[in-house]
Amino acid sequence: ACGSGEENSGAEADSSELEEAKLVTNWFAQPEHGGNYAALVEGMYEEEGLEMEIEPGGPEISATQIVASGDADFGYTSGEDLVIARDEGIPLVAIGAIFQESPYVLISHEGQVDSFEDLEGKTVFTATAVGYWEYIKEEYELEEVEERAYTGSLAEFVDNENAVTQGYMTSEPYSLDEQGVDIDYLKVSDSGFESYGNVIFTTEDMIENNPEKVQAFMNATVAGWEYYRDNPDETNTYLQEQNPDLTEEKMEYSKEAMDEIVYGGDAEENGFGYMEADNWQTLQDNMNQLDLTSSEEDIEEAFNMEFLEEAHNE
Amino acid sequence: MQADIQKTEQEKHTAETISMKNVSKVYDNGHTAVQNVDLTIKEGDFVSFVGPSGCGKSTIFKMVAGLTTITEGHIHLFNKEIDSSDRDSRDLAYVFQDATLLPWLNIEKNVRMPLTFQSIKKEEQNKMVQETLELVGLKGYERAMPRELSGGMKMRVSIARALVSKPKLLLMDEPFGALDEITRQNLQEELLRIWNSQKMTVLFITHNVFESVYLSNRVAVMTASPGKVDDVIDIPLSYPRNSDVRTAPEFSNLVAEISEKLKN
Amino acid sequence: MQADIQKTEQEKHTAETISMKNVSKVYDNGHTAVQNVDLTIKEGDFVSFVGPSGCGKSTIFKMVAGLTTITEGHIHLFNKEIDSSDRDSRDLAYVFQDATLLPWLNIEKNVRMPLTFQSIKKEEQNKMVQETLELVGLKGYERAMPRELSGGMKMRVSIARALVSKPKLLLMDEPFGALDEITRQNLQEELLRIWNSQKMTVLFITHNVFESVYLSNRVAVMTASPGKVDDVIDIPLSYPRNSDVRTAPEFSNLVAEISEKLKN
Amino acid sequence: MNSNVETTSIRTSGQPKAKSMSKGKSKLISVLPPLAAFIIFVGGWELLVRLLQIPHYLLPTPTAIVTAAVENAANLTTAVSVTILEAVIGFTLSVIGGVAAAILMASSKWVEKSLYPYAVILQTIPVVAIAPIIVIWFGSGMNSIVIITFLIGFFPMLSNTLIGLNATDKDMLNLMKLYKASKMKVMWRVRVPYALPYITAGLKISCTLAVIGAIVGEYIAGIGGGSGGIGYAITVSAARMETAYLFACGIAASLLGIVFFLLINMFSKWVLGSWHESELNNKD
Amino acid sequence: MNSNVETTSIRTSGQPKAKSMSKGKSKLISVLPPLAAFIIFVGGWELLVRLLQIPHYLLPTPTAIVTAAVENAANLTTAVSVTILEAVIGFTLSVIGGVAAAILMASSKWVEKSLYPYAVILQTIPVVAIAPIIVIWFGSGMNSIVIITFLIGFFPMLSNTLIGLNATDKDMLNLMKLYKASKMKVMWRVRVPYALPYITAGLKISCTLAVIGAIVGEYIAGIGGGSGGIGYAITVSAARMETAYLFACGIAASLLGIVFFLLINMFSKWVLGSWHESELNNKD
């Protein structure tokens, strides 16, 4: 409500007047963040008047808390975490979903698991207390599962024929393949658990007090992702600089694996980042049912499509 | 010995250096080490303490130095009541029964230590340390570490450390016990010379009755269980004393008298 | 004193307890503490060492006990060459110049310690400890901790610890230096009694020439820089010795002779 | 010279009284400072959070934390008891292992030189790096957690004990040599007692590290659920963003550490109180 | 009685020679045992893995590890240098902080009683629980990592130093009292030197903990990429199942710890070598 209008409304601005902005991702630099890095590399943020900083996340870095504290303006999180955060009274708002469905997969040794029912009796490595796993357990009435904490290491999984591990569809299958381990995987999104992945969010505060900044960020982000779809090379080179452990092949694999969930599905029609109220509602209902949350609030509060739509209209 | 040592009655001050009134010490384990001691020591006195092992000599010294609490009674030092938390009123040096050297400092630095707490110029310090080391016969051992010395040498370092700061009150707890006769006699002479020239007060513990008579103008004879000062004997021999004194019949009588007291 | 102390010539063994051949000691810092010492000590000898502070008395004792390396020369102990890594050939006790008590053990346990390394029954141990504590005048202090004792009392615990195990060879480094005359004389008598009744060999360091003459059958006089044994003087006074001996003219002559030697 | 030393009188007028505080009063005085510090600390925290309006999900108030702890009391109690068990076992192992290894190394310079580097490796190799092996060898859950706790507490015990054993007074060792004491006896009778101040210093460090170790272990190799400890509870509450409960778990862990520490402190007093300067009350 | 003490002769036949080994030889002998232990250890490992056919993703052979390290030399070097920086800064802070806090606490029983519990809290509060706060306060990356390293190394320094400061010989303190030395002077001239053996013992523990701390810190608050340290490299290689490289990282961390440890050891020798039993070479 305060001081809107007269400031730079998305047009090119003098580089001397760039406004600082910061995005915290959920992992070290990788193609899964490609569009945002593309916008950075190709100068799209700058064009929008933002002096952008992208801070890579890490195993224990919680973007929700960093953004909530005001240390960063935007962050990446999962649909579940956003719902949990709101349930805990953390006023975060989703402003776009990079992955149209959950990027998580449940990886098993070849020929061991064909369907979610087959998980019965397995040893399953998942992150502690994640929503989708609670859902799958309940939905498929799994009772005899040995649950173990996923710590980022695949060795135990490989060692145990009977094991199942969580993974990111853009990453772990590739690593295992490279090590010559034959695997199958189930996509979590096929279980009936609806959730968005790599949800871009900001705070209610930010939307209220500085909508121009949010808009500028979204404009460049959308442009970045659209650009990255067909021209990943320059960005990938930059990613590799940031993260020397990335290889060309690995990035190619990730890019290919994620194109479907980034640009496919609802995004195919409605454009990058699209979010559906029904999906959010289902997610919230599921979470409530699983006792992970007890949120009564209107789901419309949790996400905001205005900036995305405006960006697409540009 | 020099002429200025020849003291006259007028030169003697009569101020009290130490006054103990009804002093008792009970250690935390309930042991009564010293009981009801009354004793006044005037400025310039040289008082020796003799008595059986464990009779409380060291305990009295520690109380006077403020190193242990006084269970009952009062001690005044330089006319001020001792309070073991008080740090300002004393100008005293103490030769402990053990040498108590700082193991990480060489001999020269150990001896210099008391000077570093006073505002004395470095060159002045050097001179004082050198003189004192020479006095105790340890010239040439400046760089040695304490663990490289013999028992007697360590004790001499400790003596040097006490003498170097020229204190007004000097407490010496069996300083010469670990020394051979020759070294001991040298140090006795030196001690008397320093005492006379600096007009300090000396309290001296020894098991050697000859030594106590030779050095002091008063000898406090203690008895044990519980520790008490049995008698204080005047030594009416004039200073400066030289080896002749030791053979004087008066000297022998005094030694005999004190030894007799110690036997009971 | 009992009758059995009256020794006859036949009772004396002539086996060598210690033989030092051309023994030198250079410490790691390059200091020559002892140079070219030759000395033979027969079984049953009581040899006192006198000499200026720092002349190497303690060093010789440590070499004999195998506590420090011998830089040059050879020492045979009970007819076996000493090797500081060897642990079996000795049956000796040592009173160090410092009391060296284990601070976590009470007096009784400190004294008992040497016995616990031998296979002696508990009751027997108790008896031996009690006797020895009584001997050094520390009955009643069994439960006291070392830090609760006076300097002289600590030394007496150390003496008790050495005596309790009835060793064949006893090394005593200024054991009575911290004791008053009465206690000292008592312990001298006791030491002579034990020495006689147990036919052990005693090496004894003292700064007290009277003491050395009174106790020993030989006195080794040492000189300093570098430490050497200047002379070994026979003391032809018969045992048992009592206080009368001290006033004998022969005694005074010996004391004077040794004192004279020490002066040079 | 005058008779300037006055006479002494022998008045055996009863036992002198000790000038000491009554026991109750001195007890009170010893409790007061930490209590005051506690009140200032907690009060300041509550006040600060309220005044600065720091949102609860960033830094909850002490009251919120207590509420969360009370609400989750049952869960918290099980979590704490699981962690206690793990920490105690792991700590015990690291004490036994550390002291035993130190004794072994102290017996011979050769052994020390050969093995010490591996002890440093054990300490510095990142647990995360070998976690998979640990879990594969020892199975996940209790066993692995205990091993990880052991690994973390082991080195401080070893290092401190070894320094203590090597610091033994030369004269004491000489004394033992004279008694023809065997190496083992010298070790137990003299070197170990002499090292006790260092050993208890090691215990103080290891006992607090054991709590951390157990939590890290649960984090890496925990199985969660009913048998999950504080580490598991922390992960869950972090995932659920229940910051107040998260803090309650953290504080529970701290309290556990403090209790361990106090127990070790008592042990240290008991074992050193009669002779070592660092624990002597008697200041005469 | 016969004259059974033979005479002594005074032969000043030159300086006696010291019976000591040549320096080169003794050097060799001091290097040999650890070298032998190393060969046995590594050889045994290689053999075991080959004989038992342990799969390479579980336990790679030493040769595989070396190969992986060589292949990733560039990455590994950056990772190691980042971690060194973090560890060194964190360690320095924990030493300064630990010693300073110990000195503060040693100056007064009241301060000790009031503050010590919070030091234990600092040590035992699980870093994971407060990680979000650390990251928010200090930002992710270097700053937070250094803080975490500091937190882990702080308590061992504090605890050991405090015990050392309180262990000062009573007689030495009495001596200083006689010199009317101020509390500060007593601290610096006597108590701190006297505590040095304990302080270096603390340093030995803290310096190895610093490496762990930095790696845990990178895990919790690291940003990875070009500025990622060993912790980051471990995370990445674990996720990629590059076990050989994972081990190479682990070993790099260990070597770092050993180097730190050796430096501290040298320092300890330098500072204590001339007087303290634990570091005296001279055994006379």
Ligand SMILES: Nc1ncnc2c1ncn2[C@@H]1O[C@H](COP(=O)(O)OP(=O)(O)OP(=O)(O)O)[C@@H](O)[C@H]1O
């Ligand atoms: N710290 C202490 N705690 C308990 N009792 C002590 C302590 N220090 C000394 N005592 C006891 O007090 C008595 C007197 O001790 P003190 O050291 O004063 O004797 P001393 O006359 O100096 O003896 P010595 O000539 O042997 O040095 C002794 O019986 C001793 O046991």
Ligand SMILES: Nc1ncnc2c1ncn2[C@@H]1O[C@H](COP(=O)(O)OP(=O)(O)OP(=O)(O)O)[C@@H](O)[C@H]1O
């Ligand atoms: N550990 C050591 N390192 C180097 N030098 C030493 C060591 N111990 C003794 N010395 C030196 O060796 C010489 C002889 O020492 P020793 O202790 O044998 O003398 P001592 O005759 O016992 O003297 P005292 O009567 O004073 O005890 C001294 O000059 C001393 O400085």
Ligand SMILES: [Mg+2]
């Ligand atoms: Mg005394």
Ligand SMILES: [Mg+2]
């Ligand atoms: Mg000596």
